[in-house]
Amino acid sequence: MCLALPMRVIEFLPGEMAVAERDGIRKEISVTLVPEVAIGDYVIVHVGFALAKLDPAEARRTLALIAEMAAPGPR
Amino acid sequence: MIAFDAFRDGETARRLAAAIAAEAQPGRSYAFMEFCGGHTHAICRYAIAEMLPANLRMVHGPGCPVCVLPVGRVDAAIAIAERTGVTLCSFGDVLRIPGSHRRSLLSAKAAGADVRVVYSPLDALALAQALPDRQVVFFAVGFETTTPPTAAVLARARHLGIGNFSVFCNHVLTPPAIAAVLGEAADRPVLDGILGPAHVAAVTGADAFAGFARDARMPVVIAGFEPLDLLQAILMLVRQANSGAARVEIQFSRGVTAAGNRAAQALTAEVFEPRAHFAWRGLGQLAESGLRPRPGFAAWNAETRFEIGDPPPEPRTACRCAEILRGLAQPADCPLFGSACTPESPHGACMVSSEGACAAEWSYGRGRRRIWKELR
Amino acid sequence: MTSPLPLGPAIDWETGRIELAHGSGGRAMAQLVDELFVAAFDNPLLARRDDQAQFAVAAGRMAMTTDSYVISPLFFPGGDIGSLAVHGTVNDLAMAGAEPLYLSAGFILEEGLPLDVLRRVVASMAAASRAAGVPIVTGDTKVVERGKGDGIFINTAGIGRIPPGVAIGGDRARPGDAILVNGTIGDHGLAILSQREGLGFATALKSDSAALHRLVARMLAAVPEIACLRDPTRGGLATTLNELAAQSGVGMLLHEAAIPIRPEVRTACDLLGLDPLYAANEGKLVAICPSARADRLLATMRADPLGGDAAIVGRVIEDPDRLVTIETGFGGRRTVDWLAGVQLPRIC
Numbered sequence: 001m002c003l004a005l006p007m008r009v010i011e012f013l014p015g016e017m018a019v020a021e022r023d024g025i026r027k028e029i030s031v032t033l034v035p036e037v038a039i040g041d042y043v044i045v046h047v048g049f050a051l052a053k054l055d056p057a058e059a060r061r062t063l064a065l066i067a068e069m070a071a072p073g074p075r
Numbered sequence: 076m077i078a079f080d081a082f083r084d085g086e087t088a089r090r091l092a093a094a095i096a097a098e099a100q101p102g103r104s105y106a107f108m109e110f111c112g113g114h115t116h117a118i119c120r121y122a123i124a125e126m127l128p129a130n131l132r133m134v135h136g137p138g139c140p141v142c143v144l145p146v147g148r149v150d151a152a153i154a155i156a157e158r159t160g161v162t163l164c165s166f167g168d169v170l171r172i173p174g175s176h177r178r179s180l181l182s183a184k185a186a187g188a189d190v191r192v193v194y195s196p197l198d199a200l201a202l203a204q205a206l207p208d209r210q211v212v213f214f215a216v217g218f219e220t221t222t223p224p225t226a227a228v229l230a231r232a233r234h235l236g237i238g239n240f241s242v243f244c245n246h247v248l249t250p251p252a253i254a255a256v257l258g259e260a261a262d263r264p265v266l267d268g269i270l271g272p273a274h275v276a277a278v279t280g281a282d283a284f285a286g287f288a289r290d291a292r293m294p295v296v297i298a299g300f301e302p303l304d305l306l307q308a309i310l311m312l313v314r315q316a317n318s319g320a321a322r323v324e325i326q327f328s329r330g331v332t333a334a335g336n337r338a339a340q341a342l343t344a345e346v347f348e349p350r351a352h353f354a355w356r357g358l359g360q361l362a363e364s365g366l367r368p369r370p371g372f373a374a375w376n377a378e379t380r381f382e383i384g385d386p387p388p389e390p391r392t393a394c395r396c397a398e399i400l401r402g403l404a405q406p407a408d409c410p411l412f413g414s415a416c417t418p419e420s421p422h423g424a425c426m427v428s429s430e431g432a433c434a435a436e437w438s439y440g441r442g443r444r445r446i447w448k449e450l451r
Numbered sequence: 452m453t454s455p456l457p458l459g460p461a462i463d464w465e466t467g468r469i470e471l472a473h474g475s476g477g478r479a480m481a482q483l484v485d486e487l488f489v490a491a492f493d494n495p496l497l498a499r500r501d502d503q504a505q506f507a508v509a510a511g512r513m514a515m516t517t518d519s520y521v522i523s524p525l526f527f528p529g530g531d532i533g534s535l536a537v538h539g540t541v542n543d544l545a546m547a548g549a550e551p552l553y554l555s556a557g558f559i560l561e562e563g564l565p566l567d568v569l570r571r572v573v574a575s576m577a578a579a580s581r582a583a584g585v586p587i588v589t590g591d592t593k594v595v596e597r598g599k600g601d602g603i604f605i606n607t608a609g610i611g612r613i614p615p616g617v618a619i620g621g622d623r624a625r626p627g628d629a630i631l632v633n634g635t636i637g638d639h640g641l642a643i644l645s646q647r648e649g650l651g652f653a654t655a656l657k658s659d660s661a662a663l664h665r666l667v668a669r670m671l672a673a674v675p676e677i678a679c680l681r682d683p684t685r686g687g688l689a690t691t692l693n694e695l696a697a698q699s700g701v702g703m704l705l706h707e708a709a710i711p712i713r714p715e716v717r718t719a720c721d722l723l724g725l726d727p728l729y730a731a732n733e734g735k736l737v738a739i740c741p742s743a744r745a746d747r748l749l750a751t752m753r754a755d756p757l758g759g760d761a762a763i764v765g766r767v768i769e770d771p772d773r774l775v776t777i778e779t780g781f782g783g784r785r786t787v788d789w790l791a792g793v794q795l796p797r798i799c
Contacts, residue, residue: 002113002217002220002221002274002275002798003113003724003797003798004220004274005718005721006077006079006330022718023714023715023717023718024656024714024715024718025652025653025654025715025718025719026652026653026654027652027653027722030195030197030224032227032338032342033223033224033227033339033342034336035338042077044274044277044330045722046220046274047166047195047196047217047221047224047798048194048196048197048198048224049195049197049224049227051220051223051274051277051278051336051339052278052331052336053330054077054329054330055328055329055330056077058328058330059078059329061328062304062307062327062328062329063081063303065307066087066091066303066307067087069091069094069307070087070090070093070094071090072090072093083780085708085779085781085782088780088781088782089781089782092781092782119785120779121779121781121783122779122781122782122783122785123783124783125782125784126781126782126783140798141797141798166798167724167795167796167797167798168724168795168796168797168798169798170795192650192796194650194723194796216798217798221798302781418788428797437788438786438788
């Protein structure tokens with residue numbers, strides 16, 4: 001359900017639109033639903049709309065936690 | 076920067092799987108339902124199930140809005156598309172959904188109806204502006220993720236006064252479907268936890284799932300869609316199950332908060348209101364599980380414009396989707412699986428989209444091998 | 452080239468359009484054939500203006516193939532319907548190990564097609580044919596009423612000569628054989644999708660459309676034991692491998708990490724909900740050969756300009772169910788099925 005892809009906002013366009021980019025793929029999206037978004041932010045793109053911002057600091061925290069949980073060792 | 080590739084690291088995945096195996100208690104079994112079709116897809120795509128210990132089973136839930144769209148609504152969409160002067164557009168996977176008599180929007184297109192694939196509801200509105208002499212209808216399907224985009228487009232159509240655009244709304248809500256799957260305590264499927272959908276929760280907020288932890292005593296982990304997201308979430312569910320906890324945890328903390336996207340929620344509430352009932356393929360009529368445009372948007376509501384009534388009840392068949400959707404049966408238990416019902420010619424909800432439990436089992440899994448053996 | 456025909460008024464290549472008269476068999480058609488097709492394809496067999504091309508062939512086995520080209524848009528990054536119509540048919544011959552000799556070209560043109568568009572397509576076709584060294588020696592033109600075509604449909608047929616000793620067929624894969632591809636997959640399919648109205652996204656991605664016969668000749672010279680060759684066009688790598696598995700009565704096991712896919716193809720697929728394994732290619736081939744020869748074949752492919760990203764992607768295995776299976780990077784395996792219906796962008 002709800003196929004969505006994280007992309008990065010690189011340019012604002014008129015009419016609450018923006019250009020989002022990932023791996024050389026650029027797509028015009030609506031940012032109506034995330035009014036606080038800024039250039040450089042990561043957003044989840046679903047059916048041409050940014051649905052939510054992604055927090056890079058949280059992404060790093062999750063990866064660190066995963067590394068910790070995956071560490072082999074005595075339990 | 077977000078290191079997206081790091082969430083697909085094979086070595087870390089194997090170590091997470093080892094941690095799951097180490098923490099899963101040998102004396103018991105675990106059944107976790109991934110509600111979301113996107114999770115089903117990722118679990119099959121990355122062969123996650125094969126990495127899990129034998130006493131831990133993933134149950135595929137009903138979380139694919141394409142799969143659960145009932146026959147009556149598909150028939151209504153086909154009837155709209157067949158009207159003179161109408162151009163009907165929707166997402167690609169929606170066009171394949173079978174209505175009655177094995178008809179779909181793709182077959183209606185072949186028979187001459189003007190049916191088009193769009194990527195976004197924005198494209199549907201742009202089509203209406205480009206084709207002022209046609210009635211352009213957007214066949215809207217989806218959960219809480221897809222609803223705000225439709226709401227945005229409806230609000231824009233009204234603001235611009237675009238008279239040749241309307242929405243045939245089939246937006247549905249996740250919590251009533253999860254409640255239906257869980258059912259009453261007496262016939263509740265044996266589940267030890269729920270993998271919650273991150274993209275839905277990004278909009279609704281994780282709090283929307285709190286009731287299941289509180290009332291049904293069900294551990295819930297809101298999980299992302301990358302392999303490491305899934306494995307971490309499964310490990311979090313194992314830990315909750317082991318400790319007898321039942322709370323909502325957010326694994327996908329990079330995109331999900333407790334409150335969700337307030338702007339999206341506000342826009343949805345401004346444009347849509349709940350229906351008393353909505354029919355789900357496989358689950359039947361569920362109270363307050365569907366949305367429709369508010370009266371202020373009646374001019375852009377295809378049900379008003381084309382006088383679409385309530386669909387007739389779903390036909391009864393040998394299809395066991397209802398049980399499969401509730402985790403009470405496996406795809407291979409269904410008599411139609413692989414014979415009367417295949418991805419080329421889907422019968423039930425679970426085979427309709429590639430993310431349905433049966434389609435995933437067939438395409439990626441062992442289902443086909445079983446059928447081959449029977450044929451020999 | 453001087454025409455033997457008395458000609459009418461000069462064709463207006465800048466603003467003119469195809470009219471029904473261009474397919475009527477009269478003077479307008481003769482003029483179009485002369486000034487456009489015969490001039491562009493420029494070879495002695497076509498210049499005779501007979502209803503067929505006449506030529507001698509050496510003794511031995513021949514290969515013959517035909518393919519029709521319908522594509523929207525007509526021009527796309529990395530090619531157009533004209534170059535595609537040459538490459539596709541040359542490749543179908545090459546996949547038998549044949550040396551392509553001659554092509555035919557049949558055009559179905561829609562009334563109203565701008566002559567400038569037709570001229571550009573024909574020029575591209577002529578350039579592709581010259582670059583491949585395979586002349587277009589006979590042809591046909593029909594015009595259909597406006598609304599009954601999609602601008603241009605092209606059919607090309609080709610014949611080629613199979614060198615002695617070459618024995619390639621879809622039923623010749625054996626357990627243990629290695630499976631190779633000559634480069635990144637899905638480039639063509641996603642380059643086309645990027646141009647589609649409603650799905651459009653911006654990318655530097657180009658179609659991989661190319662004639663593969665010279666690469667195949669090098670591969671066969673280095674490794675004559677090649678058992679199977681096939682170009683994974685529509686339906687992509689997954690469908691081609693399922694065809695070969697079914698024909699040979701074997702299974703196949705792929706290593707996901709070994710399959711070359713450009714990041715932009717992967718991301719565009721993620722955006723639209725597609726699987727690159729099912730995306731079309733027009734300059735790619737799958738080769739199956741005994742495993743002992745795989746390294747030599749790989750080195751030969753990588754030395755060719757059309758095989759720089761070649762890779763060994765898996766091996767043929769025994770499997771009475773004839774399934775294509777892929778090993779994910781995570782230690783699990785999943786089945787790679789035939790394409791069901793058409794690949795449509797998904798929301799879920």
